[in-house]
Every structure is written in C-alpha cells, then in structure tokens.
Amino acid sequence: MTETIEIGAFTMEVRADGVAVVTFSRPPVNAISLSVYQDIGHFADHVASDERIKVIIITAPDDARAWCGGADLHDFKGMTAARRKERYDFINEQLPRFHKIDRPMIAAIRGATIGVGVMLAGMCDLRIVSETARFACPEVDYGLIGGSAGLLATLRMPEAKIREMVYTGRAFTAGQLEATGFFNYVVPAAAVLPLALDLGQEIARKPLQTLRARKLASLMFEGPEWMDAYMEAQEMSSSLVEAPSSEAAVHSALKGGRRR
Known part of the structure; x- marks a missing residue:
C-alpha cells in the first residue's frame, strides 16, 4: 500500500517496500523560491520522523521542463546586499537539513538541472540521469x-x-559530463525512473539502522570544508548583487520570460 503525502511543492509517495518517491513540481521550470526552501526543510523534518522510509528517490513530473531550474529570479527583483544576506540566512537553515537526511537519496533526473539544482543533485547519494539532461552553473x-x-x-x-562550468555558465549534457564521474548511470530518459526504482528497492532491503549509519559515515567522510566554501561564496555574492550588471541581467532574464 502506498501513502501519498503533500509537502508544498513536493509530493511524496511512501511505498510498502520502504522506497519514497518524491516528485518536485513547481511549473513552469521547477524554480526554487524561498517557499520551496521552506518546503525542503519540512520535507527533511518529515523523513526524520518517518521510519517507514528507507530510500528516497527525487524526480520531477514526466512533462516538467526541468528537474530543478535553479533559483526563482522573481525573488531577486529589487535585491539589495542586506536582503541577499537575509535570504542566505533563511536558505542556510534549510539546505543543511536536506543534506543531512539520514537515508540514501537517489536523484532521478530527466530534465535540466540548473544552479542550486546542481547542488541538490550533488547532495543526493546517487544520480541517475537522462543522456540529454542539461547541467549548468x-x-x-x-x-x-x-x-x-x-x-x-x-x-x-x-x-x-x-x-x-562556473566561469562560462555554459550548459552541458549529461553525456558531455559522464566522464567526470558525477553520475552513476547515464541512460535514455525512459529508463531513468525504472532504474532508480530498481536501485531503491535493492537498497531498501537492507536494515534501516545500517543504512542510516552508512549515510552518516558518508557525510562525515565528505567533511565540512565544502560548506565553509559555500558560506564564503555567499558573502562574496551578497556584495555583488547590487552591481548594475547583476540587476540588468536579472531584469533581462525576467523580461525574456526566463525563470530559474
């Protein structure tokens, strides 16, 4: 029996085999707004309290234009350095909770993964992606x-x-990035979710206590250095947000109908 749980922009289907399939849906491009960051925190809280969940698969609707389209540029209209720092303070209460979820997480990616979407994919333990999925910072x-x-x-x-990636801002297909080792599998789009489910079911047959310990050990192996670098990047980004070039770029993107 499957139970469906709605958590803001996320729909979680908790299956009897211990696999939770989480669908992120925020049309048109699955952009991350402050409200979605809040949903991410609530999602992490729910997983922590639900011991039926042994493995998490994060996907997007079949017709979604992106797995995650990055930050919602509407949040950046009229942005100041002070507001940017407030935004980061809020984000920094949510993202680490997602990163520290003590269950294996599989990113099942069939569409574009942009900006913070790349970070969310990196926070997952396994990444199964479509050959044509695009990734950009x-x-x-x-x-x-x-x-x-x-x-x-x-x-x-x-x-x-x-x-x-970070100097050019260019988008790369999963096929172009496959040699980097960032992905577990690069497959045709139709095979992404079935393969994620197969892996999820195999993992879910292991004891929950062991899976949790293994996840925590993996997080310890990563260490805190990358998060320290992320915080420093936030400080530098806050000082740049009021620059005319930044404001003009955001305005141009919104005017052109691009919403990350």
Missing part, C-alpha cells in the same frame, strides 16, 4: 557567485571541468 551570467563548486570538488569532479 550560470550564476556568473547574473554577476553572482554560485555555491556548487566546493561540493562538486568534494565529490571528486575534475577541477578543470568545475572551473569551466
């Missing part, structure tokens, strides 16, 4: 500094490729 295009570089380095992605 485009903060530089908005005169800002993204926070994914430290996490990607911790996950042993080649530094040269990380710097290419």
Whole structure:
C-alpha cells in the first residue's frame, strides 16, 4: 500500500517496500523560491520522523521542463546586499537539513538541472540521469557567485571541468559530463525512473539502522570544508548583487520570460 503525502511543492509517495518517491513540481521550470526552501526543510523534518522510509528517490513530473531550474529570479527583483544576506540566512537553515537526511537519496533526473539544482543533485547519494539532461552553473551570467563548486570538488569532479562550468555558465549534457564521474548511470530518459526504482528497492532491503549509519559515515567522510566554501561564496555574492550588471541581467532574464 502506498501513502501519498503533500509537502508544498513536493509530493511524496511512501511505498510498502520502504522506497519514497518524491516528485518536485513547481511549473513552469521547477524554480526554487524561498517557499520551496521552506518546503525542503519540512520535507527533511518529515523523513526524520518517518521510519517507514528507507530510500528516497527525487524526480520531477514526466512533462516538467526541468528537474530543478535553479533559483526563482522573481525573488531577486529589487535585491539589495542586506536582503541577499537575509535570504542566505533563511536558505542556510534549510539546505543543511536536506543534506543531512539520514537515508540514501537517489536523484532521478530527466530534465535540466540548473544552479542550486546542481547542488541538490550533488547532495543526493546517487544520480541517475537522462543522456540529454542539461547541467549548468550560470550564476556568473547574473554577476553572482554560485555555491556548487566546493561540493562538486568534494565529490571528486575534475577541477578543470568545475572551473569551466562556473566561469562560462555554459550548459552541458549529461553525456558531455559522464566522464567526470558525477553520475552513476547515464541512460535514455525512459529508463531513468525504472532504474532508480530498481536501485531503491535493492537498497531498501537492507536494515534501516545500517543504512542510516552508512549515510552518516558518508557525510562525515565528505567533511565540512565544502560548506565553509559555500558560506564564503555567499558573502562574496551578497556584495555583488547590487552591481548594475547583476540587476540588468536579472531584469533581462525576467523580461525574456526566463525563470530559474
């Protein structure tokens, strides 16, 4: 029997086998607003209290334009350095809770994964992606500094490729990034969710106590250094947000109908 739980922009289906399939749906592009960050915190709280859940698969609707389209640029209209720091303070209460979820998490990605979406994918334990899914860290295009570089380095992605992504803001297909080792599997779009479910079911047959201990051990192995680098990037990004080039880039993106 499957129970469906609604947590803001997330719909969680908790299956009898211990696999929770979580669908992130915020049309048109699954952009992350402050309200979604709050949902992420509530989601982490629910998992902590629900011992039926042994494995989490995070996906998006079949027709979604993105797995995660990055930050919602509407939140940046009229942004000041002070407001940016307040925003980061709120985000920093939510994202670490997601990162510290003590169950294995599988990112089942069939669409674009942009900005903070790359960070969320990196916080998952396994990543199964479509060959044509695109990944980008485009903060530089908005005169800002993204926070994914430290996490990607911790996950042993080649530094040269990380710097290419963060300096150019270019989008790369999963096929182009496959050699970096960031993904467990790169497969046709139709195979992503079935493969994630197969892996989830296999993992869910293990004892919950062991899975939790293994997840905590993995987090300890990562260490806190990448989060320290993320916080420092936030400070630098806050000082840049009032620059005319940043304001103009956000305005142009919104005017052109682009919403991250």
